[in-house]
Amino acid sequence: MSANTRLELTEADLRARELLRDFVPDKVFDAHAHLYAKTPGAAELIDYTYESYCAQMGPMLCDPAVIRINALPHATRNAATPEGRQEENRQIYERLDAAPNCVGCAFVGAGDSRERVEQIVDHPGIKGLKCYAHTTGAANPNACAINEYLPESAWEVANEKKLSIVLHMMRPAALADPENFDQIVTMVKRYPDAKLVLAHCARSFASWTGVETIGKLSHLENVWFDLSAITEPAPMMACIKATAGKRVMWGSDYPITLVRGKVVSINDSFAWITGAACDALSDLFRRYNVKPCFVAQENLLAVRQAALLLDLDRTQVEDIFYNNAMNLYGLKD
Numbered sequence: 588m589s590a591n592t593r594l595e596l597t598e599a600d601l602r603a604r605e606l607l608r609d610f611v612p613d614k615v616f617d618a619h620a621h622l623y624a625k626t627p628g629a630a631e632l633i634d635y636t637y638e639s640y641c642a643q644m645g646p647m648l649c650d651p652a653v654i655r656i657n658a659l660p661h662a663t664r665n666a667a668t669p670e671g672r673q674e675e676n677r678q679i680y681e682r683l684d685a686a687p688n689c690v691g692c693a694f695v696g697a698g699d700s701r702e703r704v705e706q707i708v709d710h711p712g713i714k715g716l717k718c719y720a721h722t723t724g725a726a727n728p729n730a731c732a733i734n735e736y737l738p739e740s741a742w743e744v745a746n747e748k749k750l751s752i753v754l755h756m757m758r759p760a761a762l763a764d765p766e767n768f769d770q771i772v773t774m775v776k777r778y779p780d781a782k783l784v785l786a787h788c789a790r791s792f793a794s795w796t797g798v799e800t801i802g803k804l805s806h807l808e809n810v811w812f813d814l815s816a817i818t819e820p821a822p823m824m825a826c827i828k829a830t831a832g833k834r835v836m837w838g839s840d841y842p843i844t845l846v847r848g849k850v851v852s853i854n855d856s857f858a859w860i861t862g863a864a865c866d867a868l869s870d871l872f873r874r875y876n877v878k879p880c881f882v883a884q885e886n887l888l889a890v891r892q893a894a895l896l897l898d899l900d901r902t903q904v905e906d907i908f909y910n911n912a913m914n915l916y917g918l919k920d
């Protein structure tokens with residue numbers, strides 16, 4: 588598949604789109620989309636750009652008139668080195684130059700100095716930073732605490748320049764992990780002009796982790812949330828309630844969510860029921876006439892359910908899909 592071709596929508600995908608037709612606003616700001624070129628040497632060079640995003644996500648979003656993106660780098664294996672991250676950042680700058688209505692985040696690594704962070708944000712479209720645990724070189728990145736992969740230099744520069752920091756928490760309990768929780772509270776208080784965006788509803792793929800803790804951050808005005816890749820309404824509702832709908836932004840996690848299936852909480856953990864897991868369940872799906880749509884669509888269906896259950900009006904839905912991100916990134920139409 589070339590990233591620039593439109594996706595083939597199956598009958599099941601079209602059914603999901605029908606449920607979303609009157610819901611997704613006409614102006615969409617995706618607060619969490621990865622734009623990058625797949626590492627040369629892969630079987631096919633896949634180039635994820637603003638154009639490929641619009642071609643592929645546009646139909647799932649019911650073809651909005653305006654699409655803006657916060658473009659994030661992607662954690663390819665070579666991004667563990669400063670040179671690898673430099674290449675990832677170069678790709679982001681290139682994509683922002685080609686799409687001036689978008690913003691982006693530069694890739695900051697665990698050991699990056701303050702000077703280095705100042706350099707990587709020195710581009711007019713860069714409005715934030717993105718970090719990944721595997722830049723620590725830790726044998727098990729899933730065990731990393733936040734401060735191990737989000738260096739204080741990033742907080743200092745974000746605070747000084749009023750930038751966002753998009754954070755994907757590690758550790759199975761995410762925000763319900765006491766060390767993760769304490770580090771967030773300490774750092775957002777120490778750096779009040781830095782804006783921390785807790786990605787994936789504070790990474791609530793296991794919904795209890797966010798549902799039981801997100802409300803405890805409601806008094807911290809520089810904590811924001813994006814709804815990307817979550818496909819259950821409960822963690823989304825926790826984010827909307829905690830911020831009165833003002834510091835919460837829809838995001839797609841493009842192109843990771845261009846796979847059919849769903850991410851489900853099971854007991855105190857979660858599973859991505861996609862790809863091979865979906866194939867393994869094909870007999871069950873046939874028996875119950877289950878036809879999975881894209882995870883990106885499951886996410887939108889969950890946002891719709893959260894909005895219905897919280898009685899959000901159209902303005903509040905438009906805030907989540909567009910206005911809040913415009914506010915965070917200081918943009919005007």
Ligand SMILES: [Zn+2]
Pocket residue numbers: 619621840843
């Ligand atoms: Zn992501």
